[in-house]
Amino acid sequence: MKIIACIKQVPDSEAKVKAEDGKVTWGDAPLVINPFDEYAVEGALQQEEALGGTVTVLCIGPESARDALKHALAMGADDAVLVSDAALTELDTVGAARVLAAAVNKIGGADMVLFGRQTLDNGSGLTPAQTARVLGWPMLGLAGQIKVDGGSVTVERVIEEGRQTVNAKLPAVLSVVQSIGEPRYPSFMGIRKASKTTIPVWSLADVNTAAPAPIVSRVELMNPPTQEKEVEMITGESPGEIADKLADKILAEKVL
Amino acid sequence: MKTFVYIDHFKGEVQPASWEAIGVAKSFGTAVALVFGTDLDEITKAAFEYGADEVIVVDDSALTDYRAEPYASTLSALASSSSPDLILFPTTARTRELAAMSAVDLNTGVLTDVAKFEMNGEQLVATRPIYEGKVLEKTVCSGKPVMATIPGRAFPKPERVAGTASAAGTLTKAAAKTDALTTVQGYSASESAVNLGDAGVIVSGGRGVSNNPSLTPPAGMDEKQAEVWRAQQGFALITDLAALLGGAVGASRAAVDGGYVTYAHQVGQTGKVVAPDLYIACGISGAIQHLVGMRNSKVIVAINKDADAPVFKQARYGVVGDLFQIVPALTEALRKKLGK
Numbered sequence: 001m002k003i004i005a006c007i008k009q010v011p012d013s014e015a016k017v018k019a020e021d022g023k024v025t026w027g028d029a030p031l032v033i034n035p036f037d038e039y040a041v042e043g044a045l046q047q048e049e050a051l052g053g054t055v056t057v058l059c060i061g062p063e064s065a066r067d068a069l070k071h072a073l074a075m076g077a078d079d080a081v082l083v084s085d086a087a088l089t090e091l092d093t094v095g096a097a098r099v100l101a102a103a104v105n106k107i108g109g110a111d112m113v114l115f116g117r118q119t120l121d122n123g124s125g126l127t128p129a130q131t132a133r134v135l136g137w138p139m140l141g142l143a144g145q146i147k148v149d150g151g152s153v154t155v156e157r158v159i160e161e162g163r164q165t166v167n168a169k170l171p172a173v174l175s176v177v178q179s180i181g182e183p184r185y186p187s188f189m190g191i192r193k194a195s196k197t198t199i200p201v202w203s204l205a206d207v208n209t210a211a212p213a214p215i216v217s218r219v220e221l222m223n224p225p226t227q228e229k230e231v232e233m234i235t236g237e238s239p240g241e242i243a244d245k246l247a248d249k250i251l252a253e254k255v256l
Numbered sequence: 257m258k259t260f261v262y263i264d265h266f267k268g269e270v271q272p273a274s275w276e277a278i279g280v281a282k283s284f285g286t287a288v289a290l291v292f293g294t295d296l297d298e299i300t301k302a303a304f305e306y307g308a309d310e311v312i313v314v315d316d317s318a319l320t321d322y323r324a325e326p327y328a329s330t331l332s333a334l335a336s337s338s339s340p341d342l343i344l345f346p347t348t349a350r351t352r353e354l355a356a357m358s359a360v361d362l363n364t365g366v367l368t369d370v371a372k373f374e375m376n377g378e379q380l381v382a383t384r385p386i387y388e389g390k391v392l393e394k395t396v397c398s399g400k401p402v403m404a405t406i407p408g409r410a411f412p413k414p415e416r417v418a419g420t421a422s423a424a425g426t427l428t429k430a431a432a433k434t435d436a437l438t439t440v441q442g443y444s445a446s447e448s449a450v451n452l453g454d455a456g457v458i459v460s461g462g463r464g465v466s467n468n469p470s471l472t473p474p475a476g477m478d479e480k481q482a483e484v485w486r487a488q489q490g491f492a493l494i495t496d497l498a499a500l501l502g503g504a505v506g507a508s509r510a511a512v513d514g515g516y517v518t519y520a521h522q523v524g525q526t527g528k529v530v531a532p533d534l535y536i537a538c539g540i541s542g543a544i545q546h547l548v549g550m551r552n553s554k555v556i557v558a559i560n561k562d563a564d565a566p567v568f569k570q571a572r573y574g575v576v577g578d579l580f581q582i583v584p585a586l587t588e589a590l591r592k593k594l595g596k
């Protein structure tokens with residue numbers, strides 16, 4: 001089983017992210033592997049354990065994104081590829097999907113390509129289905145469980161309305177959600193192995209594609225309006241008295 | 257301006273933000289509702305009643321179960337033949353895939369979770385959250401049609417006027433594409449219908465909901481079982497309050513990981529992003545990953561034992577106290593005052 005997991009690097013979710021002078025800043029907060037993509041790596045490693053094979057992690061990003069790939073290697077992935085090119089400045093999701101599909105083809109022979117559900121930064125959750133469309137492969141979205149049987153894969157798809165069992169022939173594209181299980185921590189051995197693994201950097205020419213023209217673009221950045229009211233603490237002699245006051249406050253807000 | 261509005265439904269149950277999308281479309285011009293699946297009469301009627309000028313129905317057994325590929329191909333074919341300026345979707349698990357694929361077919365882009373639209377001359381400008389809502393961006397799409405998804409409760413729901421069905425608008429039938437690459441083999445419903453995205457009131461519980469040492473679990477339970485049992489007593493109080501207010505039950509990730517409630521209830525970064533009018537957080541500390549999921553709620557109430565819990569920084573009203581005492585007392589007080 002040859003599995004590719006697509007990951008992105010993003011600012012840590014604890015970071016104080018702000019819009020400043022038309023740019024997004026996060027101070028000295030660390031860049032980490034997109035937390036949703038850790039589930040993709042975990043899902044890939046579970047399949048490798050069950051079926052044998054290899055897990056390759058794939059990322060489009062700047063040089064610094066090596067650290068995110070190293071994290072996945074330390075979790076247990078076998079190898080990693082970074083696609084980096086000066087021409088990739090403004091990449092929207094359709095563009096990312098075209099480049100990822102080209103890289104998947106270049107890697108060659110993949111049975112499954114696993115994605116996270118969405119990125120923390122852009123957060124659109126479009127890239128997995130768009131990559132599937134470009135590849136012409138089936139899309140199994142929001143997989144909470146994965147089972148491969150011969151040439152087909154069955155997932156339990158976690159949606160608001162419940163769980164669906166969905167099946168497709170391999171090769172297929174999957175996105176993976178939290179129900180797959182907690183991502184494993186990098187092991188000591190894994191960290192050592194990751195530090196020794198060389199990560200090839202591919203340009204767009206290496207994956208035989210041109211820089212996609214951006215279709216979606218940003219025209220302005222803003223900070224959300226700050227909360228104007230301070231918290232009002234409700235106190236009283238007894239739970240009954242507190243509840244009574246709080247109920248009055250809630251009713252006065254006219255939200256019921 | 258002509259807008260397609262994709263009416264998202266699961267087994268006939270429509271995602272209410274679909275109707276909100278009809279309202280947005282009408283504010284720009286003509287609203288053409290698209291209804292895909294089988295047995296679509298009720299939905300078609302409702303689409304007219306919510307104000308659609310035209311409804312395009314694609315009723316085909318190939319579309320009985322939602323599958324991304326044939327749904328996207330059907331949508332792309334319709335968009336190619338009648339050239340809408342905009343296609344709107346409610347943001348759901350299904351539309352993220354279907355809009356995504358159709359955008360590849362039509363070589364255009366999708367603006368997701370749009371909170372606000374404005375026109376800059378001829379160009380539609382959409383405001384959407386990025387970095388978990390810590391920053392907002394205005395974006396444009398140079399492709400045509402522009403595609404956009406809207407979250408629940410971001411735009412007003414148009415009034416439903418009964419009886420406008422068929423009288424007002426045109427009903428067109430169109431053909432389905434049948435290029436499915438997946439098969440749906442089974443389905444199990446969430447044990448409780450959770451629709452956090454559309455709820456006006458959400459009462460949420462966290463790890464604190466299991467913390468009532470005075471409750472004695474039935475004999476023979478190990479420590480973990482006793483914790484879950486206690487949490488279930490706590491969530492019963494939360495459910496009572498939610499039920500009184502016609503709201504939904506939410507949870508923190510700690511409550512979900514602890515096995516107190518299912519993942520469908522989770523609010524936050526890896527759960528659902530919600531924006532009810534009233535959000536009551538009980539026994540939730542207020543980790544950033546939880547806050548990003550609920551901070552756009554209109555009024556936030558926090559109930560927590562610990563006066564220093566970060567959740568109070570996000571709240572409008574706070575109570576330092578034991579949720580096992582405060583929550584039932586609040587339910588009683590509201591029941592009386594609401595005359596229920």
Ligand SMILES: Cc1cc2nc3c(=O)[nH]c(=O)nc-3n(C[C@H](O)[C@H](O)[C@H](O)COP(=O)(O)OP(=O)(O)OC[C@H]3O[C@@H](n4cnc5c(N)ncnc54)[C@H](O)[C@@H]3O)c2cc1C
Nearest residue numbers: 035462463464508509510524525526527539541546561579
């Ligand atoms: C990548 C990533 C993604 C995450 N995604 C999410 C997400 O989507 N949603 C989410 O919620 N979390 C998420 N988390 C987890 C998050 O960081 C917190 O661990 C989690 O929200 C804590 O849940 P909690 O507040 O219920 O528990 P705790 O932090 O343990 O807080 C329990 C609170 O209950 C109070 N309490 C205890 N007993 C009582 C009582 N009897 N009455 C009143 N108060 C009481 C305590 O004072 C405490 O403040 C994520 C974390 C990571 C790293």
Ligand SMILES: Nc1ncnc2c1ncn2[C@@H]1O[C@H](COP(=O)(O)O)[C@@H](O)[C@H]1O
Nearest residue numbers: 006007060115116118119124125126127
């Ligand atoms: N630059 C990238 N490199 C590799 N994978 C990516 C990249 N951007 C997005 N992805 C994958 O696509 C998923 C969805 O991203 P998005 O559509 O931006 O929300 C992520 O969880 C990743 O698995």
